[in-house]
Amino acid sequence: MSLIAEFTFQHAGLPLMSALESTGVQLDVEQAVAADPDRPVLFVWAFGGDLDAFETAATNEDDTVETITLVEDAGDRRLYRVQVSGSTEMPLYPLDDRLQASRLGVTSSADGIEARLRFPDRASLSEYQPLVEQKGVNVTLRRVYGESDAVFGGEYGLSAKQREALEAAVAAGYFEVPRRASLSDLAEDLGVSTQAVSERLRRGITTLVENALD
Incomplete structure (x- = not known):
């Protein structure tokens, strides 16, 4: 396999x-x-x-x-x-x-x-x-x-990095009002740059909305 x-x-x-x-x-x-x-x-x-x-x-x-x-x-x-x-x-x-x-x-x-x-x-x-x-x-x-594993994106088509970033953002309170975490906080947690986190979140949200709402 x-x-x-x-x-x-x-x-x-x-x-x-x-x-x-x-x-x-x-x-x-x-x-x-x-x-x-x-x-x-x-x-x-x-x-x-x-x-x-x-x-x-x-x-x-x-x-x-x-x-x-x-x-x-x-x-x-x-x-x-x-x-x-x-x-x-x-x-x-x-x-x-x-x-x-x-x-x-x-x-x-x-x-x-x-x-x-x-x-x-x-x-x-x-x-x-x-x-x-x-x-x-x-x-x-x-x-x-494996390609069939849920972490690969499942029915919503997310890449592993997009899913990881979205899950980290939710867990850290990034989407809450007021926010409990910044992009810098997420970048530190994931070990990447703030630009990389921002790009993954943007693409992940776009992919999630497109596939969830058809």
């Missing part, structure tokens, strides 16, 4: 980390294409923070980027095509391919890369983390579950 695992990866040499740290932008990876697994082409949606500063930093200051091209500008978010440079420490993509792991969702921020991957079996999953750590990447395994 396949398993789904959620990881956080942290390493200064991972793609676009320098540009993210200096601008507060977050990225959703839409697609990764690689004729050469060590130099993938990434299609990423950038949002939050200073998008102009991010584009400048990625173009002129981030050594992990060979080229970055604007594909679409949607106002509050932009789609970029990023050719990762040959000097990038990029251990993740080749290992995904080698262990037959498929990426279900990848988000990058200054706090690191949060990825949700499907592994064909437990042996493949067990082999993955030590191989990544051998490359010098700090790896945190946050959750493991």
Whole structure:
């Protein structure tokens, strides 16, 4: 039976980390294409923070980027095509391919890369983390579950991170009037940035309303 695992990866040499740290932008990876697994082409949606500063930093200051091209500008978010440079420490993509792991969702921020991957079996999953750590990447395994498990979203279509954020917000009194907790409190409880918590709550509420109210 396949398993789904959620990881956080942290390493200064991972793609676009320098540009993210200096601008507060977050990225959703839409697609990764690689004729050469060590130099993938990434299609990423950038949002939050200073998008102009991010584009400048990625173009002129981030050594992990060979080229970055604007594909679409949607106002509050932009789609970029990023050719990762040959000097990038990029251990993740080749290992995904080698262990037959498929990426279900990848988000990058200054706090690191949060990825949700499907592994064909437990042996493949067990082999993955030590191989990544051998490359010098700090790896945190946050959750493991089967695709049919309720934590995956159940009938309301929530991602595990969205459900976790919503449950934490309710438990902490974030939705009460007056509020008993702030975004900063939730961020500290979950070990992520306030931007990440805000994004998960916003997307989670949208998904919950859309599916619950059809």
